[in-house]
Amino acid sequence: MKNITVGKLAKYTGINLETVRYYEKIGLLPVPERTESGYRVYDDNDVKRILFINRAKELGFTLKEIKELLNLKIESGKKCGDVKNIAVRKIKNVEKKIEDLIRIKSVLEKLVAQCSNESITTNECPILEAIELN
Amino acid sequence: MKNITVGKLAKYTGINLETVRYYEKIGLLPVPERTESGYRVYDDNDVKRILFINRAKELGFTLKEIKELLNLKIESGKKCGDVKNIAVRKIKNVEKKIEDLIRIKSVLEKLVAQCSNESITTNECPILEAIELN
DNA sequence: ATAAGCACCGTAGTATAGTACGGAGTCAAG
DNA sequence: CTTGACTCCGTACTATACTACGGTGCTTAT
Structure with a gap:
């Protein structure tokens, strides 16, 4: 196109x-x-x-972060260290997001399972389990 | 507390x-x-x-979606179907997010790897590979 | 018992991310 | 060669998610 x-x-x-x-x-x-x-x-x-x-x-x-992601490219060998540093940071950030989403997903799945065998009632907020307190 | x-x-x-x-x-x-x-x-x-x-x-x-997530609980057996439907939708949504993040992560990792063997130059935007065109 | 430090409230202001408007010029089909 | 659809631009408005303000009342440590 x-x-x-x-x-x-x-x-x-x-x-x-x-x-x-x-x-x-x-x-x-x-x-x-x-x-x-x-x-x-x-x-x-x-x-x-x-x-x-x-x-x-x-x-x-x-949008600011997206701009940073889009600008992550290696230009003629120089500034490679910078690119690497930013990328490594972004990877950590992305990994944490994936972990949290997996945790949220498993809570949601548990909820669906509970829904299937009708009987159980959850009066507390089950999704709160998805985040660990420290 | x-x-x-x-x-x-x-x-x-x-x-x-x-x-x-x-x-x-x-x-x-x-x-x-x-x-x-x-x-x-x-x-x-x-x-x-x-x-x-x-x-x-x-x-x-x-915040609206978060509210919905926080309200996902089974109240005394009734409306279980609704809860299930919402939860199932949310799961799909979360799965898509996880997939996209994994794709972004792998692009970032490739970039870091390229950075390590110095020589390669990417003048195009490598992160764009993270999204599949259809 | 009094002053510093919190909390109360409504209202107003800010940052981010768009979205709409409106007058003027351009393009392409009939 | 006109008409309708598209594009140009700056400016202004909107929605979401806060954040600040300021006058007043409460709490607590000295």
Whole structure:
């Protein structure tokens, strides 16, 4: 998919056209090429990028963090250490999220199981078990 | 921990005192008991609840969704089907999040590995690989 | 018994992340 | 060559989730 307009980009990704401009303004989307008449021109990569942004948001990353994720690339050997450090931090962060989600999932599964054998009543909030106190 | 004040609750959970009142207003925290003079009284369970809210937020749940999660309990046998339906939906949602996070994690790990053998340069955005196009 | 430190309340302000508006120019189908 | 759909832009508005303010009342340590 090459040379698509902002309207199509918005349509393909399910976001608002104005949101595309907004993402451009805050540096989340690269400044696009323009046609002679000044229309923005996008392609595949922009679609991918927005889909990634959409998912990352649902995973609890802020736009600022998403920007950081998207900027994680190794540019001509230099700054490799920085990239590595950030990536390692992000990995830890992601691992913690996965752990918590697994814990939430297992509580939900337990709840469904209890629902199946009708009889049991939980008057306390079972989901609270998903978080460990320290 | 019993009979703690709103200030202590805020301190233990790392949230702002005003946020506690806000959570109460939107029904995310139960209406607490009051002292004779009208002070809110909290305990362990409220601490747990707020810690859960804090984590759930970082996992990309909105306050509305968190409320739904916290209300997932089986009350005296009835409405068990509803609870089950909601829980099953939430499980699917959580599974999708876990999958996406695993994919993001593996991209980040690949990046760190590339960083380690110095030579490779990635000029494109590697994190975009974490989302599959369909 | 008095001052510092909490808590009460409603209301207003802030940050983040969009979303809408409206007047003007552009493109493409008939 | 016009009409309708699309795009441009800046600005302003909205929703969510807090966060601060400020006047008053309560609690507690000296």
